Amino acid sequence: MQVTAIAAAFGTVAQISVARHVASANARGDGGDRDEYVSTALVLAGLGGALLIALMAIAGLNIARLLPQVPSSLQQMGGLALLTISAGASLTMPGGVITGQFMGEQRSHVPNAIVFVGRLAQGALIVIAAVATSNLMAVALAHMTGNLLIFGAQVTAQNRLSSHVVVRRSLASRLVARRIWTFSATLLLWQVAALVINGVDLVVLGRIDFPTVPFFAVAATASAIFAGVVGSIYNAFLPVASRIHVSGNGKAMETFLHEGLRLGATFTLMVAIPLILCNEPILRMWVGHEYAARSSLVMSILMVAFLVRTSVMMYVICSVASDTHGKGWPGPVLEAIANLALSIGLGIWLGATGVALGTLASAGIGVAAWLALDPLKSVTGARAGWRVFVRALMRPALMLMPIGLLGMLVPSAVRATWESLALVIILTGGVGWFATLTRKDRVAMASWLGLRLAHLSRRGSPS
Template identity: 25%
Template sequence: MSGGQSILRGIASNWAALGLSIVISFFLSPFVVNKLGSVHYGIWALTLQFTGYLHLLDFGVRESVVRYTAKYCTRDQPGQLNAVLSTAALTYLPIILFCLLITGLAVWAVPGPFKIEPQYYTETRWAVLFTGLTITQSFFFNIFLGVLQGLRRYDLANGLEMGIQLIRVALIVTLLSMGFGLIALSAIQFGTALLLGFIVMGVAIRLLKQRGVKLRPALPRGRRLPAMVRRIVGYGFYSFVHSIAQKIVFSSDVLIVGMTMAIQSVTFYSIAATLTQYLKTLVGTSARVFLPVSSELHASGRTSELSKLFLAGAKLNVLIALPIALTLAILGAQFVGLWMGPSFAEPVATVLPILAFTQIFSSPHNVVVNILYGIGRHAALAWLRLGEAVIMVILTVLLAKSMGLPGVAVGQAIPHVLLVMIVLPCLLRSILGLPVSRYIAGVYLRPLLAGIPFALAAVWIHRSVHLSNLFEFAVAVALLLVIYAPSVYAIGLTAEERQMVLRKIGLRRSARAIS
């Protein structure tokens, strides 16, 4: 399979997994909110955000496994790969122990800085415990997930995740319908994640055997062991710094709401944040496939193709993000009212447009991150993101006090947009030799122009059409996409890209005619 086909297969499987997640969340979120209530759901959202910081303890080891799996399989060096995987397992051991310690302390410290009433302490402690254990077990299995991603078998990884998701949903619906609550919900998350980890491990071991790599303990001896640890952690250190910054940038908003406002405000903000999070995940999963591909290009000396790879991937992300972000910004409050209930629409409407518009400009940064990770040039990016995180926290806290929920969204948006629109183009110019003007024109200009008819039509629907149910809303969005598709073809694509699309369509028609 060619590199392009592999990228498309990876993106398609990532989209399929995300699509299932969105469908599940669409039907499950109102069910869970109604069964738990706004207070318990707010506690659940805070628990996920707070314990989610434990993921930072990975120190970028999984990204190292992805990179070196791709590198050493390309070079047919099974001994080197075995050494990397064994060293990664050794590196994860103290991380797992420390994660258990932090989980125990978090359980003891409930309620901590959050405004949780005493009658909810016991349930909160159990939720924190199970969620912490869920994250703890993931570190070990990250090795095998990294192997699948390094081998570019995103289709297998996503297929397994989708199967476990369906099991998880069935258990949640059954137990919550029987009257169980927050504790059962967190226990289900832990049990299904553990099952997925064992399955991924078995599949990864089988694929390595097919590549001639027999998985066995193969720690380097003598001075080579600390050298290998430094190689993995050295690569992963900047990934760790970047992960810290990214976690602060994209997750601290909910925590700030929980520390500065009533617990019910967390539920309102979380609904808006969840909708935009799906958009972040969509463009993020689309970009993830560029890490092993860029690593292979770099390992084989084909560095001249990296700029072209970046421009194509970043522009694709903007084209994907634009109609979703515009729908959320213009029609999102109507959707929330139909989906969650009218009482949620007005509070969500104050923050959702801000979060949605931010994602239009943010979407290319996912491709930047994965390509720089793939070529091992992510150190500068890590420090820049850390600076962004510090500014964002200060600005968000200040604006939250004066503006409420909209202030949290604005405080998150300003430093992030400045980073993506100004700082990252300069970084790419120094690393890839990509001119800033080519970055802006190639990534943003055509997609934004192509989105104007979509935006105007969405504004007209918002002002002139009463959508009384979700089916009517879905029809309206489908009609907007009918407008968007030819606009993308005529305006969003270059002449060369339009010819490529026509060739692809022609090939498919020829194949159908032959069959």
């Protein structure tokens, strides 16, 4: 499963790079440059997928050295499963290019729908394989099949819905490849750092406290699901920020940054706070009482880390759109180093909880580094980034006060109920709607919802 995270990380680099360039090229009306960029990116993504398979084949042959506590009866099958999953996961890289193309055209609903339906199908296949066979290889094959279905649907959508984009192997060039590398090098560094931050924890815990690995994995998987959803929403802002950058309006970029930070924090808090305070009922329904009880605290800590890290996401998106993200490379590197050191140190002391606390502390270091480096200052030419950050988050922070009070006053046993989860959701949503969102926000959301309902009503009515 860590292999899928690696592939997704590099697929995200392709997605961001292509989305930004397609949006900029379309704003300039330069279709030829767009087609060369997308074609070259697809070739590079294919090469990256082949490299991933080769590296994972080497890892599969050395599982006994990487994880010596894995039972010997599972080592050979584990190596084959690793290679099988890698073959399917490698398609995430060219899939990221296709997703980026649609995002750059502000049609992200197309790849999002494909991935959503595809992941549901993949999940169903994995469940069927697990229940019917209890065999690791069968589950790996189901996982690979799901990725094949998703990639096939992405290619079909590109051919049918984006015929105006010309994609040919002959359009790929070394010059464009160098341009992609120049822009993406820092993004790749970020993703490597993210892999250290998110992917090394299980390996560290496997060496320090192997029996707690399954419980940590449950918490990390649940947290990653919500992090992925929120990250996809933020990525949809990238083409808009790219168009603002092309216009050269620094004031508009600052306003966009401020509003994105405020609204993003509001949405993220609405999602995260119930899962921090009352995640045990959901975990219990998913993995049973024992796993839920032993995973709940770790998930709460990881969700807080997710909140901290996501708070600066809009700043990162605007920096990527304006091609100033290269100045912020020390932030993710510092966070990765801190995460590794703190997870090992605190993990030895506190086990799985310590590893999670190391992730939380390093997230704070990463955010502080971003605000201190302030790469977007040269674009907005206005107040320091940390001032925009603090001003934008003042209203969303109101959501933390009553909910934090509830968390301190209500015993954990009471919070481990569906009633408490429902209460926290209502309180969080109420404070967010009435205290954090402005009247203008509420009117705009109500208007959008009314238009969507009217559209659905027209589609459902008989002709």
